[in-house]
Amino acid sequence: MLLLLAVPLATIFAFSFWTQDFLNIDHTFTLKNYQEAFSDPIYRAIMLRSVTIAGAVTVVTVVLAFPIAYFVSFHVRPERKAFWVFLITIPFWTSYLLRAFLWKVILGFNGVLNSGLLWLGLIDEPLTFILYNSNAVVITLAHAFAPFTILPIYVALEKIDRSLLEASQDLGEGTVRTFFRVTLPLAMPGVIAATLIVFIPTIGDYVTPRLVGGPDGLMIANMIQTQFLKLNNAPMGAALSVLAMTAVTLISLVFLFANRRFLK
Template structure:
């Protein structure tokens, strides 16, 4: 009876997941083994799409660039977010923490597209950053390496995903029992060693969550690379969009999507494995 009641309770959620997650993924996987001639889909099984994806250097270049940009964005956001989350958790009075969290979430109030355009204005050849640096005499001519390349994509995505990294790390830090830190220092550990041997390992669930929350979606972002990346900042998602919407080659676009998902899954599993080994040594 209890088993039937449990199945009844989870069945709506299971159906929702199957319809909106599993079914689209299986459809994309099936498309990757088909071919398309303009609007006609040939459902004959073939591996030609995967052969083309591995043989053409442009796809390998875009995939490598996407992984590098996603990794750089993840690293930058986590490194910058941890001190902010630590400060709010350990040094802000309890009655003011809600205000700080409120301020951190303010970027969510504005459109993602608007924020990307604002960074385009800031990083532009005659933008706010270059104009400011020239006015104070730090540079003689505008910097050209901060827009329409992978650097601009990393900067823009790091800002866009900053709240996604701060919040899970903050939640993990809030759950740490402060008496453990006091006990560590009572046993002769310095604040520095206490942080690396007690605080950081206990905060790793938040760090892991922040890392995955940023790394997984950034590799599929195509708006930011299109607007601020230029030719040298385009990612694999831009090629997938082109295959689906402009070249009428949905099977090849599906193949690139499957390969991107496989790369993200493999890297995420390796990261989780290395993190588990790190925690075991603490």
């Protein structure tokens, strides 16, 4: 099992220092791929876009998910909680491909959203800023990762000792201040877990940018796939994979470090 994972990762690392000429791989060590990755504006733009989109998805998903987790944990009767959790996880068991595709149907020019809004008379002509760009990617991914954020936050909220909240209110804090000074800090481990669970896979997502992203919404995974399967440039693809992995790891570590006081 260890070999199954360690060997491929080591190979990809080695590959990123080689070059490829059609089908022959030149095994001499070179930093050319990395130089190209950093100097070529296309790679830079895609890398930056992947990080931005993943960041936006993470913020949107976590901010939208928190109230739901809070609602289920604090305002749903205990015997109904399992039902709510089940309700939240069901959509997530549909084929991921089809969910992404259906968002294309919803957001499209004469899609569900536009025809609905036209019918209601809220808009005069179809909205075009919601498909084939980064917005569409953010919406679709925010949907795809919703359960992954709700559940960790919910678990963290469930663990909070309710008597602490009562104590805070007895000592004269208002509901809002209790939330910000007691509930939120205690829920932070869940929020942090949720953030990482969303951020790490979204940066490498292939399907959604391809289906709803259009030319301006493509991300690093699409580029890696193109390098490997279309351009026959595996070393460049490997270099991009290593860079993506490094970016993910660095950002996650910085994020963990910035929030270390909540994790003790």
